[in-house]
Amino acid sequence: MNNIALGRYLPLNSVVHKLDPRFKIIGMLILLVAIFLPAGFYGYGFLTLFIGSVVMISKLSFKFIIKAMKPMMLMLVFLMVINIFVLRTGYVVFDIFGFLIYSDAIFQTLYISIRLLLMIMVTTILTATTKPLDLTLGIEDLLAPFKRFKVPAHEIAMMISIALRFIPTLIEETDRIMKAQASRGVDLAEGKLKEKVLAILSLIVPLFVSSFQRAEDLADAMEARGYVPTNKRTRYKQLKRTLKDIIMLFIVVFVLASVIAMVVLL
């Protein structure tokens, strides 16, 4: 349970780690737009090269990225299967005992895979190089202009940061309850369907009970400290933009522009 890599912060020391979270979030959004353009073979090659080098600059290992990809593998296989059955255009690539696999199905799957891979790379760069708390501060600041339209920026940021804060706690809790029930003979791997349902129940019920308990305790603790979400509050940690952030933004915009150019020209 402790080996989940997706969304985990890695405390390393790199240029990317030190960038302003607000700019990193904007940069990520711009890159995501670029990824979703139908950029074709060269476009994706260019993006992969660029994002790959950002991974290197962030001092992240590709092993970590691959690990973050793992939960998506099943989905990719699923997509592949659906594509092979549904897409019947292009020329025939394989003929397996009369079952035809078309080129479009394969290309489509490849495009989706590369998009997913790039998306996960970009988001992993963001979450692995930014402390969860800085991330929520960034989100809060970016949402601040929408306050005029009654968007509760601070509340949203608070909810996100609480959710992020409790992910490791919940993982730990799940692990603990699983072990406790394993000691009582629960075996999630074996057994009949009825036993399995009961096994899952024996995990979920205690997890819910303790989560509600925690939520209540946290609410009480916040109230006891006089927390009122609508109050105007100052902030201990101030985000500062530097020249590096501006340069990063320029580079990302340049990448987006190049991809657009490739879509239009090629």
Place this chain on the structure above:
Amino acid sequence: MSITFKNVSYEYAPNTPFAYGALKDVNVSITSHKVTAIIGATGSGKSTLVQHLNALLLPTVGEVEVLDRVIKANEKPKKLKELRKNVGLVFQFPEYQLFEETVLKDVAFGPLNFGLSKEEAIEKAKIALDIVGLSEEYYEKSPLDMSGGQKRRAAIAGILAIDPDVLVLDEPTAGLDPQGSHAMMELFIQLNKMKNKTICLVTHDMEHVFNYCENVVVIDKGQVIYSDSVENFFNNEEMLNSLTIELPKVIQFKRLLRKKGFTIDHTSKTLEEIIPQVVAQRGDVHE
């Protein structure tokens, strides 16, 4: 048939930046049919150690012999259920494992999992609830509506109902009032005396170690640094001084008396044994 750790090491999250060695080359045996205390500072690896006893954690290096099973590193063990039936592990704050609608059903959950019929499981559950002192009126209650101490009892009954030969408890008295924790310890001693069960418990309370346990294992930074009988442990001044523990009242009292020049027998464990010695040595006035 005792439990033996041979050169056991355990690492959490190996091959990641978060890798952490919780046990380092542990060699220790736990004698059958005795009450063994495992003590050590928080984070020293006590909980990691006890989770090896029913193969919830598998050693990264070395091997663990439990009853007639040998669990080796890099070898996927089979039929763990059998082992877990014989070694019951009660976690810290076990009340969080309760999930059924009624106490009786929850306690019967373990025996049912280990293949008993419904009637047999209910029978075992009733016996276990009786042992922990929860009477018939609690059978149909929801475990979530009970008090903390009662929940704890119900959860421990959930393991007792499995009727394991070895009972492992991770801080069973944490968070209980003195009376409750005393009763809980009495219960374990009874199980050891009456049913000849091997009891292994993690604790911070030296009074419990002193009054109830026979052997003690001291663990520090993932290594076992001491393993002997409780009597020898509390007479090993050097060892006691090196640990940051609060000694049992009687031991503190004996120390103070020795400082005043009295010679107190090493084996005396109670005030009743100490007082005559003091009186004899003063040899005058009082009484």
